[in-house]
Amino acid sequence: MTPLVVVLSSPSGGGKSSITGRLLVERTDAGYSVSATTREPRPGEAAGEAYHFLAPDEFARRVEAGEFLEHATYNGHSYGSLVEEVRAVTRSGRHVLLDIEVVGARLVRERFPDAVLIFIVPPNGTVLADRLRARGTEPAEVVRARLERALHELDAAPGYDYVVVNDNLDDAVRAVHAIIDAESRRTSRQRDASVLLDRLRSEISAELARN
Ligand code: 5GP
Numbered sequence: 001m002t003p004l005v006v007v008l009s010s011p012s013g014g015g016k017s018s019i020t021g022r023l024l025v026e027r028t029d030a031g032y033s034v035s036a037t038t039r040e041p042r043p044g045e046a047a048g049e050a051y052h053f054l055a056p057d058e059f060a061r062r063v064e065a066g067e068f069l070e071h072a073t074y075n076g077h078s079y080g081s082l083v084e085e086v087r088a089v090t091r092s093g094r095h096v097l098l099d100i101e102v103v104g105a106r107l108v109r110e111r112f113p114d115a116v117l118i119f120i121v122p123p124n125g126t127v128l129a130d131r132l133r134a135r136g137t138e139p140a141e142v143v144r145a146r147l148e149r150a151l152h153e154l155d156a157a158p159g160y161d162y163v164v165v166n167d168n169l170d171d172a173v174r175a176v177h178a179i180i181d182a183e184s185r186r187t188s189r190q191r192d193a194s195v196l197l198d199r200l201r202s203e204i205s206a207e208l209a210r211n
Contacts, residue, residue: 011150
């Protein structure tokens with residue numbers, strides 16, 4: 001199996017983090033690229049698991065050192081995918097999942113034209129607004145800003161390979177599983193397809209010789 005680079009993006013409240021979490025539990029053939037960020041950890045976020053939390057000067061130093069596959073600014077903070085994180089997962093033969101925003105996704109596509117880009121969307125605007133409000137922690141203007149950003153982020157959807165509607169989490173997770181399963185079976189991605197076909201040819205010829 002050739003490991004895939006799978007990018008998941010969605011507007012805030014679209015549900016990509018829940019989907020990514022489920023995929024990682026349900027697939028032994030996938031791993032996560034832990035991003036670096038300059039934002040502060042939220043309660044419950046462990047360093048090295050949710051993110052690598054870096055001071056801005058450390059982040060800039062690593063950008064200079066070419067350690068990032070991509071990086072972007074979101075909400076005033078820097079976020080980036082580390083080349084080594086992605087490599088570590090693919091080296092182990094697993095698909096690598098990146099939960100990143102739309103600018104980073106475009107940069108990943110430039111670097112890896114074969115990457116599989118999946119855009120997760122809420123079923124409608126009301127559900128999105130309700131999900132953002134249900135977090136309960138954000139003031140109204142923050143919810144409003146997220147909705148405005150969502151509107152802007154939707155413009156990036158045509159650059160993705162797949163759009164998955166997250167109406168029901170189970171259905172959305174199933175859809176992403178199906179995409180990964182199908183993409184990994186593309187003839188062009190199966191390095192050993194010609195070996196398999198050659199073996200089948202000689203086995204069939206041997207069967208023919210026996211009959
Ligand atoms: P949050 O701060 O809520 O965890 O993430 C904010 C946004 O940054 C989300 O859309 C998330 O997908 C995105 N993000 C997380 N890591 C990366 C990264 O490595 N690169 C880019 N470009 N975006 C990221």
